Each structure stands twice: as structure tokens, then as C-alpha cells.
Amino acid sequence: MEKILVTGSNGQLGSELRILSEKYPQFEWIFADRTQLSLDNLSILEDQLDADSPDIIVNCAAYTAVDKAESEEELADTINHLAVGILADWSSKNNSKLIHVSTDYVFDGTSSTALTENAPTNPINVYGATKLAGEQLCLQKNPEAIILRTSWVYSGFGNNFVKTMSRLMIERDTLSVVNDQIGSPTYAADLAQAIITIITHSNWTGGIYNFSNEGEISWYEFALAIKEIGGYTCEVSGIPSSSYPTPAKRPAYSLLDKSKIKKEFQVAVPNYKESLKVMMSL
Template identity: 65%
Template sequence: MKKILVTGANGQLGSELRVLAENYKNYEWFFADRIEITLNNLELLKTQLNNINPDVIFNCGAYTAVDKAEIEKETAFIINHLAVEIIAKFTSENNVKLIHVSTDYVFDGTSSIALNEEAQTNPINLYGQSKLAGEIACLKENPDSIIIRTSWVYSKFGNNFVKTMQRLMQEREAINVVNDQIGSPTYAHDLAKVMIDIVESPNWIPGIYNYSNEGEISWYDFALSIKELGRYNCNVVGVPSLSYFTPAKRPKFSLLDKKKIKEIYNLDIPDYKESLKKMF
């Protein structure tokens, strides 16, 4: 029986994989939190990987505090770059399949068309830089690995935009939401299912893939959909990014082109609103 190791087990994606694992008893699942897989202690990480000895790794663990990364650069790079390098090297040396999760923040946001896997990377914040360094290390150490870039992840688990909006819309009469950053949300449950589908597929085609739900929207549009589905009375006001100071810059446009993953793995990707309804 194949053993699948999931890092970042308590995060949004890890938690959704735990739910889905109930339907895939043909695998032995190992859900590792920060103690069982210590991404910021590289020597210990090597030992832990050898002890767990998986056949497949879903690397969902990451340093994801985008603004904090501007101050905690070293920690972000240890977790998002050097730990990925070690995991990729381990998978290469032990013939282990690796799916590593990355981000749309590897782009600078200056595009006006959906970004495919070949699009020029140019991160504008330290989080994006650390994730891009992780991608490069991953493919260098294990060219047979699969990297999935995703965007605007949300779930019923953890902290995310949808849950924040649900809370604020019940607490306040009006909220401001940025209306000039364009992309598409990703329901973590959908992405978790795709990761399992890839492992189940007879095709293992290494390289980078994009995945998010369908749709081209702003955070403001997303908030309006949340308001509609939650039937909240809160007034949602669209404002430009300049109205909000954040330590880290965000890409203005990071819509991902999903053509490659749809064709190779024969996927039917749901529209963002369909998936948002499922979460509600």
C-alpha cells in the first residue's frame, strides 16, 4: 500500500486532503504537522523524511504570511526554498513522487492576459521571491516533480478571505474591499481532489501546472458573491489598492491560464461561484 505524506497537515489544503482521504483507503495517509515535519529545521527534516519513508509527498506546508515575510525574510526562505530543496532531493534519491504547491505571487501582476506556465516570473514581494526560489530548487533537485501554482486559496478550514468576509459582514454595516487586483479564487477542496486525481492517473507528466477555479474577478467581486450567498446586509464598497498600505506589494493581475492541467489530466474545473456555494 502506497504511503502519502502530506506536509502542512493543519493548513487549508492539508485539512481538505484529510477530509478526502476518507474516500481513498487504498493509500496509507500520513498527515504531518509542524512537529512531525519541521520545515524550519533542515537537519531534522532530513531525518523525519527518512523515518516516514513515503511513496508520495504532497508538499502543502509553507510560510504564507505575505506581509510578515518582508520582516522575517530568513524564515520565509528556509521554509519556502531550502526545505523544498531538501524534500525534492529526498524524493529524487528515493524514487518518491512529489507534488509541490506554489503561488500566483511568483508574477509581478503587469500582464493583461491569463498567465500560462511559461509566463515570465518576477515576484514583487519577499513571499513570492521565496516561493519562486522553492520552485527552481524543486525542479533542479527533482526534474520529475510536479509543481502546482494556485491563487486566492480559501476553505472552511484556517484563516482566509472568505471566512474574514463572513465575519466582517456580520459585524459591520459597511466594509471596503480592493477592486483593482484581478485573479481567480481556489477552493482548497477542489485543489486537494486534483492532487489525488494526478496520483491516481496513469499519466505522471512532470513540470509546472496552474490551477484555480474558473472566473476572472477582483477581490471586490469575490466579496459581493460572498455577500449574496451569505445573504448579508453589509454594504460592500470597492476601493483601489492605494487606499490600503500593506508592507508587501500584491500583483495587480495574476489570473492563471489552466489549459495545460485541463488537457493533460482531463479536468473539468468548476466556476468559482459554484465552488463557493459548495463551501457555504
């Protein structure tokens, strides 16, 4: 029986994988949170991997506080870059498969067409820079690893845009949301299913793949969809990013092209609104 180790098991994606894992009893699942597998403590990471000895590693752990990363660069780099190198190196030496989750923030947002896996990277914040460094080190140490770039992740777990908007739309009469950042949301349950589709597929082809839900929208349009599905009466208006300054810059355009993952692994990619309805009905 193959053993699958899921890091960052209490996050949005790890939590969704835990739910889905019950449908796949042919695997032995190990769900490790930050106390059981510490990506910020590199000196013991290899020993912890030796102890679990997984056949497949799904790395959902990351430093994801995008604005905080601007002032905590060293910690973000340890978790998003250096620790990933250790996971990749260990998986390569132990003939273990590795799926590592990355981000659309490796791009600078200047494109106007959906970004393929080969599009030039040029991160504009610390978080994106540490995630890109992690990708590069991952493939350097283990060219057979699979990297999944995703964007705008939300779920019923943890803190995310959908839960924040739903709460604010109940609490407030009016709300302003940026309307000049374009991309597509990702329901973590869909990404979790994509990961299991890859694991159970007959082929394993290493490299970078994109996954987000279908649709090209702004955060403002995403908020409108949340309002519509939730039946909220709050008035939502669109504003430019310049009216809502944050410590870390965001890419203005980060829509991901999903052709490669569909072709290689026959992964289903639901429309963002259908998935939003599913999550909001739970």
C-alpha cells in the same frame, strides 16, 4: 500499498486532503503537521523523511504570512525555498513522487491575459521571491516533481478571505474591498481533488501546472459574491489598492490559465461561484 505523506496537514489544503483521503483507502496516508515534520528545521528534515519513507510527498506546508514575510525573510526562505530543495532531493534519490504547491505571487501582475506556466516570473514581494526560489530548486533537484501554482485559497479551515468577509459583513454596516487586483479564487477542496486526480492518473509528467477555480474577478467582486450567497446586508464598496497600503505589494493581475492541467490530467476545474456556494453551505 503506496504511502502518501502530506506536509502542512493542519492548513487549509492539508485539512481538505485529510477529508478526501477517506475515499481513497488504497493509499496509506500520513498527515504531518509542523511538529511532526519541521520544514523550518533543515538539520532533521531528511531523517524525518527517512523515518516515514513515503512513496508520494504532497508538500502543502509553506510560510504564507505575505506581509510578515517582508520582515521575516530568512524564515520564509528556509520553509519556502531551502526545505523544498531537501524534499525534492530526497524524493529524487528515493524514487518517490513529489507534488509541491506554489503560488500566483511568483508573477509581478503586469500581464493582462491569463498566465500560462511559461509566463515570465518576476515576484514583487519576499513571499513570492521565496516561493519562486523553491520552485526553481525543486525542479533542479527533481525534474520529475509536479509543481502546482494556485491563487487566493480559501476553505472552511484556517483563516481566509471568505471567513473574514463573512464575519465582517455580520459585524459591520459598511465594508471597503480592493477592486484593482484581478485573479481567481481557489476552493482548497477543489485543489485537494485535483491533487488526488493527478496521483491516481495513469500518467505522471513532471513540471509546473496552474490550478485555480474558473472566473476572472477582483477581490471586491469576490466580496460581493460572498455577500450575495451569505444573504448579508452590509454595504460593500470598491477601493483602489493605494487606499489600503500593506507591507508587501500584491500583483494587480494574476489570473492563471488552467489549460495544461486539464489536458494532461483531465482535472475538473469548477467555476468559482459554484465552489463558493458549496463551501458557504457547509
